[in-house]
Amino acid sequence: MTETRTYPIERIGGTDRIASLDVLRGVAILFILFMNIPWMGYYAPTIGDPRLVSWTGFDRMAFGWMIGLWGTQRGLLEILFGVGIMIMARRAMTADAPVAIADLHYRRNWLLIVFGLFNALVLLWGGDILLPYGMTALMLFQFRLLKVPTKLLLALLFLLGAMGSGVNSYVQRAEARDAAAEVAAAKAAHRPVAKELAEAAAPWDKAVKNAVPFAQNPEKQKAVEKVHATRMGPFGAYALGAWGDWAEMYQAPGFFATLAEIAGTMLLGMALFELGILQGRARRSAYVALLLVGYGIGIPMRIWGYQEILLFSPEPKIWWFSQDISRIAMTLGHIGLIQLLLLNGPGRALLWPFQAAGRMPLTTYLFPSFLTMWLLFPGFGLGLHGRWGFGGLMTCAAIIIAGEVVATNLWMRWYETGPMEWLWKGLAYGRRMPFRRRPAEVSLPTDAVPAE
Template structure:
């Protein structure tokens, strides 16, 4: 009797809620990324640079409210996916083959992330950091729910603490700038503090002209100039000047632990009670959205003055992610909601193709071929992203009528299993693997 490869799940074993959550998140992440793909990138993207109409502002409100939540949802799902793939190795002495599969899958995922940066030229790639974080997560699969939550939440709060430090430093600057000066030393200190506050204000209102000129030239030159600039920019953003790789590894690792805990309780799969999901909605709306709305109101002033949203914007991320889980679970429990969300299962089953496909199109549109870099206000960029997301959603559903896997998913699974995997429906060993 022939058995399926280790770690493989059948079509019947797929979990609709995981696919829907992943499908929504992988689509919406383009909405979050498009301003950084199509315009000058600053430490805190400046949406009012080219235009600031009511249309731009409305879209930017949505962006700020959802900021980081789609990424967070993907990280939770990744943690749940690790447990799905490791379900036959849930003891410390479980099969070595499962660990081998886990390592191969995530090494290849990291390789896809590098390709996203140096071939598709998306400097904000997350696959590299996710693959690296996942390589570290496997030994934690046997921890209890409470242990996973304590470690995951503690790491998340510690990661966000630098935002609190920033807020405290700005409060100190504001107090020093407003202090009464009675000596020359106090006057000098007051002037220095005001200069620092003014510097913060300039940074959130107008990008450095030299930096903006460099980015526009790099994105609008020849293909060779574009490629060289983009690869250097990817290295700068990921590892040196910005260093999002290091922060994302910690963030993803912490969220994966929480995702494991939610999977073990059945919450993320939709197995919990309706009351639980209503509580999650309350957590998201009562805490998460409240903190985000307050932070966004203050941020829309584009001022260097201190406001607590510098810290609470990040703090609100996890409650809003919980809100997403609760909302999807409750919708899927109703007939109308299930029909409404059903199409998103397709993009949830083609996450890599959807994500890398967006990078490819962005390269063509905003690179030398399309020439659209730094040409549009945020409202136009967001609308274009929404239209492309609709095309991706329709395309994914059409694709899965005839194919068992997306092209990138097929390649990833084949490399991970060290053998060719099903591509078309009806191929041997049919049964799509649950991607994390």
């Protein structure tokens, strides 16, 4: 009789979890609030000027902190989404694996799309990432069987495609600047200006006006007043404004660049998982190399970008496309640093509190949407929109993050998973999932080696 091969599709239990992945996920899901809060309590969706409310030394430091982290937490999450594809497909790595495994993958990610719609349309967070992540993960399942070099090559191609948007913005601004110079030269020589040349120079003229400081910029003042009135107005106007911010994310061609960036970073995560790097299986020298090369490339590029932004000039900025390179470099540097810390006792003690958030990332991610978009910043809540500069915003984010670290660790003492994760997994597997913590399961002690 031929032996029948079985492919269980059971959920990952507490004893099967990879602790280093939970720590990475916890750091990413918590620290992403530093990136999001300017869009929640400031004017970032409409006016990209960090000086509007205040511009003290503390604000400049806080803005630099945000630029330093810009996109890297999203990068970590995208890498970990790629890892999630490989983990969930661990029983589907052969040609004769059952279709039930693919069904589970697709159910999980369709449900993430639903949670993303809930985050955007009900919790009113216009910067939701769950929907585009779920969409991209649906497309990447078939790439699980590709060899690591092929995954890395595809990741590179996707990421280069994503950079195209920034390169195009740079080229267009440079062309508009050159056209404006020709217009000025023609006017100085009392020559007629061709209609096509004037149209080509118009974007530069608009950029120059936008660079004028807020106090001398009537158009920017009107835009700020409009945003503030929407955020502080009645619920209907507030919701329409939030939905409008969300819809802006899905405008072509920017959205296609976003999907390419997500796909490339997820594929990178799939490859790094197969290489054992994200599970803590690589040699210490590999993590040292990631840290030195990643930060060695990323930090100078971030400093350059920060200085470009602080010029508040209409000139085209290398930052517009270099941020994509530095995002990947900085993300890899974060991975190297975290894994090196996990290789020693003090480092594990420092990072251990983030593990709980990494085990309930959906709840941890959605809660700040409710807290900020329903309670802290809207006019029908505490009405704090537009009250703080970047120093206050980053401080607020740090307080929320600290509160979530405490709350998630307390929660995970008594429960096996977060409430939103429990709902998500139950719907994905089609049955009631364990909720309260099993007595035999314990948290990772501070001197434990991350599980493989």
